[in-house]
Amino acid sequence: MxxxxxxxxxxxxxxxxxxxxxxxxxxxxxxxxxxxxxxxxxxxxxxxxxxxxxxxxxxxxxxxxxxxxxxxxxxxxxxxxxxxxxxxxxxxxxxxxxxxxxxxxxxxxxxxxxxxxxxxxxxxxxxxxxxxxxxxxATKANRIVRAAQGRAVSEFGSRRAHGADAAILGARAAGIGGCSGTACTITDQLFGFNATGTMAHSWVQMFDSELEAFKTYCKCYPNGTVLLVDTYNVLKSGVPNAIKAFDEVLKPMGCRPVGIRIDSGDITYLSKKARKMLDEAGYPDCKICASNALDEYLIRDMIYQGAKVDMFGVGERLITAKSExxxxxxxxxxxxxxxxxxxxxxxxxxxxxxxxxxxxxxxxxxxxxxxxxxxxxxxxxxxxxxxxxxxxxxxxxxxxxxxxxxxxxxxxxxxxxxxxxxxxxxxxxxxxxxxxxxxxxxxxxxxxxxxxxxxxxxxxxxxxxxxxxxxxxxxxxxxxxxxx
Amino acid sequence: MxxxxxxxxxxxxxxxxxxxxxxxxxxxxxxxxxxxxxxxxxxxxxxxxxxxxxxxxxxxxxxxxxxxxxxxxxxxxxxxxxxxxxxxxxxxxxxxxxxxxxxxxxxxxxxxxxxxxxxxxxxxxxxxxxxxxxxxxATKANRIVRAAQGRAVSEFGSRRAHGADAAILGARAAGIGGCSGTACTITDQLFGFNATGTMAHSWVQMFDSELEAFKTYCKCYPNGTVLLVDTYNVLKSGVPNAIKAFDEVLKPMGCRPVGIRIDSGDITYLSKKARKMLDEAGYPDCKICASNALDEYLIRDMIYQGAKVDMFGVGERLITAKSExxxxxxxxxxxxxxxxxxxxxxxxxxxxxxxxxxxxxxxxxxxxxxxxxxxxxxxxxxxxxxxxxxxxxxxxxxxxxxxxxxxxxxxxxxxxxxxxxxxxxxxxxxxxxxxxxxxxxxxxxxxxxxxxxxxxxxxxxxxxxxxxxxxxxxxxxxxxxxxx
CATH class of the missing domain: 3.20.140.10 (nicotinate phosphoribosyltransferase)
Known part of the structure; x- marks a missing residue:
């Protein structure tokens, strides 16, 4: 480039x-x-x-x-x-x-x-x-990072960026603005800005059941498991299946889950419920990551209302600086x-x-x-x-x-x-x-x-x-x- | 690329x-x-x-x-x-x-x-x-083109695009959406979407006087003269000097001016006044081009209020699809x-x-x-x-x-x-x-x-x-x- x-x-x-x-x-x-x-x-x-x-x-x-x-x-x-x-x-x-x-x-x-x-x-x-x-x-990213008050913010926006440069260099700028990671692989390769990622809804859909999808993922990445829990129903299906997969796959291996991710619905509400379920199941160290059209204003409100979110994945509203x-x-x-x-x-x-x-x-x-x-x-x-x-x-x-x-x-x-x-x-x-x-x-x-x-x-x-x-x-x- | x-x-x-x-x-x-x-x-x-x-x-x-x-x-x-x-x-x-x-x-x-x-x-x-x-x-460009009701719309946004791709391919898409030209040279080179351009304020400032700047430009491009008339004052200086340059340089060469461009101020008002001045000076064929943070809503209002604009140059609000x-x-x-x-x-x-x-x-x-x-x-x-x-x-x-x-x-x-x-x-x-x-x-x-x-x-x-x-x-x- x-x-x-x-x-x-x-x-x-x-x-x-x-x-x-x-x-x-x-x-x-x-x-x-x-x-x-x-x-x-x-x-x-x-x-x-x-x-x-x-x-x-x-x-x-x-x-x-x-x-x-x-x-x-x-x-x-x-x-x-x-x-x-x-x-x-x-x-x-x-x-x-x-x-x-x-x-x-x-x-x-x-x-x-x-x-x-x-x-x-x-x-x-x-x-x-x-x-x-x-x-x-960079300026927008820093606003979002400030709103998160010390919680991690990861840049997730490539797919909504205005072309390849906007994705690659936008992620670069987001890191300079204070984001702690990106989903954009090539930005990591070019600049050393740590790229991470786990699964899309398609991973879950690809299997005959959500539980099977989760268990397979745990087996692949026992030390880096983050499960996306909103493909069918966060509280009735996603979180219970995640806990089951942690119990059945990670626990016998002596591994701890890294987190779950919620990508839709009322995240403030869902995160509080999910936090409780994870805590009660013995996973208080399992982090909750939230994504879905977030920005500094939504993050500020979520924190104000006591959302139990440890990490924010911020996509389109950061990579396009949507508000301006x-x-x-x-x-x-x-x-x-x-x-x-x-x-x-x-x-x-x-x-x-x-x-x-x-x-x-x-x-x-x-x-x-x-x-x-x-x-x-x-x-x-x-x-x-x-x-x-x-x-x-x-x-x-x-x-x-x-x-x-x-x-x-x-x-x-x-x-x-x-x-x-x-x-x-x-x-x-x-x-x-x-x-x-x-x-x-x-x-x-x-x-x-x-x-x-x-x-x-x-x-x-x-x-x-x-x-x-x-x-x-x-x-x-x-x-x-x-x-x- | x-x-x-x-x-x-x-x-x-x-x-x-x-x-x-x-x-x-x-x-x-x-x-x-x-x-x-x-x-x-x-x-x-x-x-x-x-x-x-x-x-x-x-x-x-x-x-x-x-x-x-x-x-x-x-x-x-x-x-x-x-x-x-x-x-x-x-x-x-x-x-x-x-x-x-x-x-x-x-x-x-x-x-x-x-x-x-x-x-x-x-x-x-x-x-x-x-x-x-x-x-x-492309979708945004077409909205702007529809608002212009048959008047030409040219894409001017490279400088505000989200990186190089956004400029180059954004201009490409603007043409597919109906824009009749672009300012982006490389998009013309790569795709054959006609690039045009004349002068920035810096051209005018580079000379000791606006008139000298205009006359020099007329000499360089007698068949493609478009003069930017708002560096100092559109009606008191820009348009009168443009007319003087047309008279003193183009007329003796048997050439007609292509247009003037207004890039600031109340363009609806200024364009009506400028139109009158140009007509009275014998340049009814001299087109008026308007630019400056335009979009479909502003263009619709300008036309509604009788602005005498023949061509719109649309930059940041098109190339970033600013409204959304x-x-x-x-x-x-x-x-x-x-x-x-x-x-x-x-x-x-x-x-x-x-x-x-x-x-x-x-x-x-x-x-x-x-x-x-x-x-x-x-x-x-x-x-x-x-x-x-x-x-x-x-x-x-x-x-x-x-x-x-x-x-x-x-x-x-x-x-x-x-x-x-x-x-x-x-x-x-x-x-x-x-x-x-x-x-x-x-x-x-x-x-x-x-x-x-x-x-x-x-x-x-x-x-x-x-x-x-x-x-x-x-x-x-x-x-x-x-x-x-």
Whole structure:
């Protein structure tokens, strides 16, 4: 999968623009693009950046094959010089990004690309779809994991994913979001995210009786028995047969059952009854796993009502982020360099104030309280600004500038890292398990008020005085021009 | 993409079950599985089956590589005999399916697999994710296309898709659902679904002025000029500058502009004003394209309020099917063969009546009224039943059996085709453009009452008398057993 050439997975306008830059002699114009988002899905308080590894693979592999160029030629609109130029097309620029697993907030650059115009423009679609998808799923998964309050959550969604990538990389992202396992075999193989699974209803139906199906399974997996108990009737048939199979097969072998799974019906009610039956039969250590269209809200309610569930299998509502399946990351021009290499900040205006971009090549700092290592605010600065940690730092709301806050005894940490320099990857991709650990540590830096499901506290993402002035100068200039 | 081996993209339980069948000597037990869905997304009246081509590629390529088997061995739970058996694992069974583009309804098999147990079980996840995804998008796309009432709808969603496959195959499905174009270049390259595109806001920002950006674009593409007019201010800047660029660059060349695009703001209002400005400037033929988080409901309202839009670019809400991003296809055991080859129908019971399956190896007929070639009802029969078209046919509701309907002068057309026979593909995959045409023709066979957005008429999917009896016999038998 890493080797597939996704260069042609671009919006066609990236090629028409690329050709346009080329024939206008602008193809080498150094451009700065920011990838950022404007809103956190589900009204949440933060997102978890995810997908950088696949972005790196994509950039390293960026090139046009002969057949790609032939296809473009067949469209009849591209300059021959441009098609020629595409033959040797490689990424030669710089990329800065926050590591995967980093907690991120609206309006701050997850990725910044600095590259010749044609290159920077061409990578737009893939970068967006990769980051949008995995960030969406990691963020959603973490909501579900938080709802489960320490109980295990396993990702079960492949069958309802939007295609193969959505299944494979969605499971990858779910692990970064905190899921403890997946049903997706290939994600385990590719990333080492533990895949597990036991049986479908078809296993039970395949035998002449449920008991026979259960006993056969116990014989096959005496140390890993999880029985699906809702094929016919959970309490009248499934659980009694499971207990019988445990008694008749596992007990004589000296083995203990791992669990049962309930996949339909009123799981809160059924789990309480099943728990009692298992306890009374001498299997208090037999866990109960629940699945069936669960999400953070249902899990919260189930726990609130005392459901006896030890593990949640979460499928379609996680893998599609059903409640809000769009992560609205955008990729916007922030600056260009003139012929002398001076950076000219650029702004995109909109009648919708939330859609106005923050111009310039920027540096993103996260401000931590040194007393407790909690994140206090993020500060977007001009790229060469340095924050003096020895002096109190005044933060202000970029819209309501009278809202101020002075921070003392803080650490200002730049949270983007350089990933590519002059087209070479200068970043060591972390191992999957390290990303998982890092994401968990990141969430520990947040105040509880930020991690609430509903109406979380809005984390501050402020602009430095210098950056604020650049933005407001460009806004005023635009107003002047359109008023002319 | 066709060559990628997705064999390991399976739920892990398919492997634990496979191993279980193997060590129990059941691996060759012939099993029948149906892939079907229970509910149409968005409360719609029908779905459009899509994704079969990718299923065929997957099945033809089904095999375990050495490294796959090594990975499975490392899990420490699989029988060595089973791992050995996987080395030569190929699909040897039969597959029946409705062609892509076919209109389908709840509870009827889109795909039926007849194969040895291990094989039939293993393909579950990929078949589901492939059909679920593309059927979802084709169905959603068709809703949007219907809302546009003959105006062109182009698919713009790659950047918000759930990964690369979701972008590429989502665009493919959108075309089958009726979109007239896509922004996704690689989908054009792979399937011949026309990709188009012009410029992003970054193109406009890259120049010192909007006018210069527009004029440069006109020079590059004098015969394909579409200008994005909302970077600064649509009516004060974008449209006037577009007109100036048309006048100063295109007119002297004898070229006409193709269109303008509005991507933000109140598009209904802006489009009316822009239309007027273009008309007055002598460009009544210049089309107006609208984009920005559109869907069928917004498009319907825009048209209702007289928006002057000729073409809709639809992104995130189409490519993710945002309003309902889960297509709930399931894959259920319907029958097994005993050692003599007799088919034993199997049923899955549920406390939720809608989740009870229809057992047996079935044949799906669509009943057409010969007078107008409209579809009247679908009839699920036992596999060897033949419908006598020369005699009136009595249909009855499988739940409320007193609800009856007698059909005369009809054609009963079996709508599944055999795709694989003994592991060999016996089906000629249609060309993409033929699938598109076929899908459009299929929708023409529906009464308007079925194609309504809200509260459509529920199309009849009935059971033959014989199949109804099989199902009710199994239900009664289960009741008897759990009552014991």
């Amino acid at each position: 890493d080797k597939f050439n996704y260069t042609m997975l671009c919006d066609f306008y990236e090629l028409t623009m690329g050709n346009g830059y080329f024939v206008s002699g602008m193809q080498e114009k150094i451009s700065y693009f920011d990838l950022f988002f404007r809103q956190i899905p589900d009204g949440g308080g933060f997102a978890i950046a995810c997908g950088l590894e696949q972005v790196i693979n994509y950039i390293e592999n960026l090139h046009f094959d002969e057949e790609d160029i032939e296809f473009l030629r067949s469209k009849g609109i591209f300059d021959e010089g441009f098609l020629e130029y595409l033959k040797d097309f490689r990424f030669t620029g710089d990329i800065f990004a926050v590591p995967e697993g980093t907690v991120v907030f609206p309006n701050e650059p997850i990725i910044t690309v600095r590259a010749p115009a044609v290159q920077a423009q061409l990578v737009e679609t893939y970068l967006l779809l990769c980051i949008n998808h995995q960030t969406l799923i 399946p769009v992560f609205g990351g955008v990729y916007k021009l922030a600056a260009v360099e003139d012929d002398e290499g001076n950076i000219q900040p650029k702004i995109k205006i909109s009648e919708n104030v939330a859609k106005i971009t923050t111009p310039h090549f920027k540096k993103l700092y996260r401000i931590y309280d040194k007393n407790n290592h909690k994140a206090v605010a993020d500060l977007l600065c001009v790229h060469d600004e340095v924050i003096d940690e020895s002096r109190p730092l005044t933060l202000f709301d970029p819209q309501f500038t009278w809202k101020k806050k002075v921070v003392k005894n803080f650490e200002a940490k730049p949270i983007q890292q350089q990933i590519f320099k002059d087209g070479k990857c200068v970043y060591k991709k972390p191992a999957y398990e390290d990303i998982v650990k890092y994401a968990a540590a990141e969430i520990d830096t947040l105040w509880d008020e930020i991690t609430r499901f509903e109406n979380p506290h809005t984390y501050y993402v402020d602009l430095s005085q210098k950056l604020w002035e650049v933005k407001n100068f460009l806004l005023a200039e635009n107003n002047r021009q359109t008023a002319d | 066709d060559k990628f081996n997705y064999t390991m993209l399976c739920d892990f339980y398919e492997l634990t079950m496979g191993n279980g069948y193997f060590v129990s000597g059941m691996q060759e037990k012939i099993s029948y599985f149906d892939l079907f869905f229970r509910q149409i997304p968005d409360g719609g009246g029908f779905a459009i089956a899509c994704g079969l081509e990718q299923v065929i590629n997957y099945i033809e390529n089904l095999h375990f590589d050495e490294e796959d088997i090594e990975f499975l061995r490392s899990k420490g739970i699989f029988d060595e005999g089973f791992l050995e058996y996987l080395k030569d694992f190929r699909f040897t069974g039969d597959i029946f399916a409705v062609p892509e583009g076919t209109v389908v309804f709840p509870n009827e098999p889109i795909i039926t697999v007849r194969a040895p147990a291990v094989q039939a079980q293993l393909v579950e996840t990929y078949l589901l994710l492939c059909i679920n995804h593309q059927t979802l998008i 991003p889960v297509f709930g296809g399931v894959y259920k055991l319907a029958a097994v063969e005993d050692d003599e080859g007799n088919i034993q129908p199997k049923i899955k019971i549920s406390e939720n009546v809608a989740k009870i399956t229809t057992p047996h190896f079935k044949k799906l007929y669509r009943i057409y009224d010969k007078n107008n070639h409209k579809a009247v009802a679908d009839l699920l029969c036992v596999h060897d039943e033949v419908i006598d078209e020369s005699r009136p046919l009595t249909l009855f509701d499988p739940q409320f059996t007193w609800k009856k309907k007698v059909v005369k002068n009809f054609e009963a057309k079996p709508i599944q085709q055999q795709i694989f026979k003994d592991g060999k593909c016996v089906y000629k995959k249609p060309a993409y453009e033929d699938i598109v045409k076929y899908a459009a023709a299929e929708i023409d066979t529906l009464w308007d009452e079925i194609t309504r957005f809200e509260n459509p008429h529920t199309y009849y999917v009935d059971l033959s008398q014989k199949l109804w009896e099989v199902k009710n016999f199994l239900l009664a038998e289960n009741n008897r057993q759990t009552a014991d």
